[in-house]
Amino acid sequence: MGGVMKNADMAGIFEQMADFLEIRGENPFKIRAYRRAAQVIEHLPREVATMLAEGEDLKALPGIGEAIASKMAELVRTGHLVAWETLRDSLPEGLSTLLEIPGIGPKTAYRLATELGISSVDELEQAILEGKVAHLFRLGDRTAQNILHSIRSMRRKDQRIPLGQALPIVEEILSALRPLPGVRNLVPAGSLRRFRETLGDIDLMGTADNPEAVIRSFVSLPQVREVLAQGPTKASVILSGGLQADLRMVEHEAFGSLLQYFTGSRQHNIALRTRMQKKGLKLSEYGITDTATDRLEKFSTEEAFYERLGLQYIPPEIREDRGEIDLAERKAIPRLVERSDIRGDLHVHTNWSDGTASLEDMARAAKALGYQYLAITDHSGGLGIAGGLNEERLLKQMQAIRQLDERLEGIRLLAGIEVNILADGRLDLPDGILSRLDVVVASVHSALNQSEAKMTRRILKALENPHVDILAHPTCRLIGQREPIAVDLEAVFQAAAQHRKILEINSMPDRLDLQDISIYRARELGVLLAIDTDAHRPEHFDLVRFGIAMARRGWCRPAHILNCRPLGEVLSYLKRDEAYRRTG
DNA sequence: GCCGTTTTCGGCCCGACTGTTTTCAGTCG
CATH class of the missing domain: 3.20.20.140 (Metal-dependent hydrolases)
Structure with missing residues (x-):
């Protein structure tokens, strides 16, 4: 590997480490540790190579301990990671490619590779068409067809789309659904609300007197090409541009926790929930449960939700688990530019x-x-x-x-x-x-x-x-x-x-x-x-x-x-x- | 693998939906 190891490449390697470990059925928390490390590295404001050159201690970074810090150093020093290579060689070829198909996780990927010898997306498509996949135990014809759908829509669509392209699409959907009777709230959440520069999908949240009716209208919008999932409180669809959109509905009283929960980021929420768990509080999209009394408290606004946790309100744009929770605890969140x-x-x-x-x-x-x-x-x-x-x-x-x-x-x-x-x-x-x-x-x-x-x-x-x-x-x-x-x-x-x-x-x-x-x-x-x-x-x-x-x-x-x-x-x-x- | 005014060991976020199932595993977000 020539040149200096960049953070993005390093993050990718740790992300793959996590995939490999997951396929091997290793400790889920170890897997999560690798994923967290990958996230942290990807969003570092400075190159790891520079930090090491300046003698900084990588273990000071959140989610980076002894083991991962030394692997980071190995990558910078040698351009290789022996542990990664060993893992890769212990598994059938092509698993990473299979994992990129939506709906295929580590278990299915491993079975496809070992039981059918599949190592590429094309081979998988062929195997489905020949009926081989549907005959695997616990995988039926329905599952096989769903995988085929995923493969084909994956080929059609770009991975993430720029924020500026997604926004008009979102506005269109919102203006179609907001006038429906009984709708009280309907807003974007997820990375769109946090203004990440690209979006992998669109997350919408709402409350309504008749949520199921809103879900039904959502899945039958003219922009919808395909319905991936539909239940009483949530639905997932693929839009005509290939972008996935999810809608979740909840009762009015719980809108604050719903919005907080699905605004993310995932890392922010995990950090928040871990921290509150120690105080005997369980957080979910429905509210906050006191584990001592098992009583659920609901919140109609995000402000009230954060306040109940003893935290200052945290603006969505900085909910990335980069120190904002500590600041909120000390009531020291900066007054961001408006x-x-x-x-x-x-x-x-x-x-x-x-x-x-x-x-x-x-x-x-x-x-x-x-x-x-x-x-x-x-x-x-x-x-x-x-x-x-x-x-x-x-x-x-x-x-x-x-x-x-x-x-x-x-x-x-x-x-x-x-x-x-x-x-x-x-x-x-x-x-x-x-x-x-x-x-x-x-x-x-x-x-x-x-x-x-x-x-x-x-x-x-x-x-x-x-x-x-x-x-x-x-x-x-x-x-x-x-x-x-x-x-x-x-x-x-x-x-x-x-x-x-x-x-x-x-x-x-x-x-x-x-x-x-x-x-x-x-x-x-x-x-x-x-x-x-x-x-x-x-x-x-x-x-x-x-x-x-x-x-x-x-x-x-x-x-x-x-x-x-x-x-x-x-x-x-x-x-x-x-x-x-x-x-x- | 990480982490610690409850712990250096023993925990680790939480729930919805789907498909193939008679009670749940897998996947996703």
């Missing part, structure tokens, strides 16, 4: 480059949102990006912005640019003109395949330019379409902190860049952030809610976000106060 904290946007486009709206339309839309300021940052022209501005057009635009700013009451327009960072780290506009702008946003749009070393040098060089204020979409990823660039983010954060540069949280749902764990780390290192929309038309301003959600997932308070500050403070941070502007 939409009403946002006072302006520092990265938007107009029809001067590839936006679709005029300067004035964008300005008025921002003003209508109550913003104090708006920075116009069209593309620079270097690499033929749609209508990018050269020096001459930029000067004209500056003039237009200044004139419009004179005319418009109630909002301040800032003249800016989104300048390209060229392959060697230079910018594609000269310092002379950059120095005359109110704000300079810099970003990478070309030569995305550079090596990590080269890309890191390139970005650091740009950050050393005194005129650059904000590094936009730092990893250049497009969720589900383009991998992030190879760059040493830790080095970028340190440079940003040193030069007092701002890193962007880009709100576009297909970018969400920086992502949550990077935001968390940047904030830890004292880097100031900006939540920008990168809007290309007025409706895009609304996307700021995604950026805010990411900032919240990174535990940001308003103080961590530049555009939560009033205009005067923003200008002085950018070292562009009124005097500067007149002389500049």
Whole structure:
């Protein structure tokens, strides 16, 4: 295995360890320990390899003890894990592939492999068609057909879909079901409510006078392609896009615990229940049971639920078992940034480059949102990006912005640019003109395949330019379409902190860049952030809610976000106060 | 395998739905 072991790869290996152990029927708690470790590693804000290099004790991490810590060290040191290889070799081939099929767990996978010699999805499909699977003991024709269904729908669908794609589908379903008679609550839960950047499925919760009728309407929605399961309180369906959606109904009085339970994350809930179990409380979607009296207490709101546990309310975005429960116990949950904290946007486009709206339309839309300021940052022209501005057009635009700013009451327009960072780290506009702008946003749009070393040098060089204020979409990823660039983010954060540069949280749902764990780390290192929309038309301003959600997932308070500050403070941070502007 | 103002040993989250079953195992979330 070449190169440094990345956290994502390491997490995958421990996840497979868990699968292997499960197939072998080992202690379920040992299996859970491996799964928990995989989760923790996957969401670490720093690379394990870096932590080890700096002499940190991995056992300090939650869920990581002696055994797993030494396996992590082995992986970093050698790129291999002997225990994993031994386990893998002790089992029939292809089990991992079979486990990926929904409805097939470790028991079934093992039997298929040993009793029928199946080692791939194609072989399994063939065996079902030949009737072999239905003849296995305790597996009937019905089960075989269900597996076949799973295989075929799995082939059709993408694994996880971006948040921004799922949301419209959800809104559609909600608006179809909410008007039904007797429905009182109907809301998204799960990773959607926590604003994870991608979703594996859609979770909806509700209460109604006649839950079964709501379930029946749900499964017969036109968007439903297939019903996986249907009972009196819950149903699971596959939507026409291939996405799974689950609906659960409960009585009105228990809505708070239902919502809490199914908002998750699973890790948060497990941590919560383990902790409360020691206090004699059993938590479920129906409420809290005192194990001494066996009496069930119900909660109609999440707030009341957390309060009963002696905890401060925990916002859904940070329910990831990363220390939030301890903080809630000490009543020390930070006041996370909210939409009403946002006072302006520092990265938007107009029809001067590839936006679709005029300067004035964008300005008025921002003003209508109550913003104090708006920075116009069209593309620079270097690499033929749609209508990018050269020096001459930029000067004209500056003039237009200044004139419009004179005319418009109630909002301040800032003249800016989104300048390209060229392959060697230079910018594609000269310092002379950059120095005359109110704000300079810099970003990478070309030569995305550079090596990590080269890309890191390139970005650091740009950050050393005194005129650059904000590094936009730092990893250049497009969720589900383009991998992030190879760059040493830790080095970028340190440079940003040193030069007092701002890193962007880009709100576009297909970018969400920086992502949550990077935001968390940047904030830890004292880097100031900006939540920008990168809007290309007025409706895009609304996307700021995604950026805010990411900032919240990174535990940001308003103080961590530049555009939560009033205009005067923003200008002085950018070292562009009124005097500067007149002389500049 | 992890973890500890109930424990360094003995616990470890909780319930719904399905299919093939006469009482429950497997899977999922």
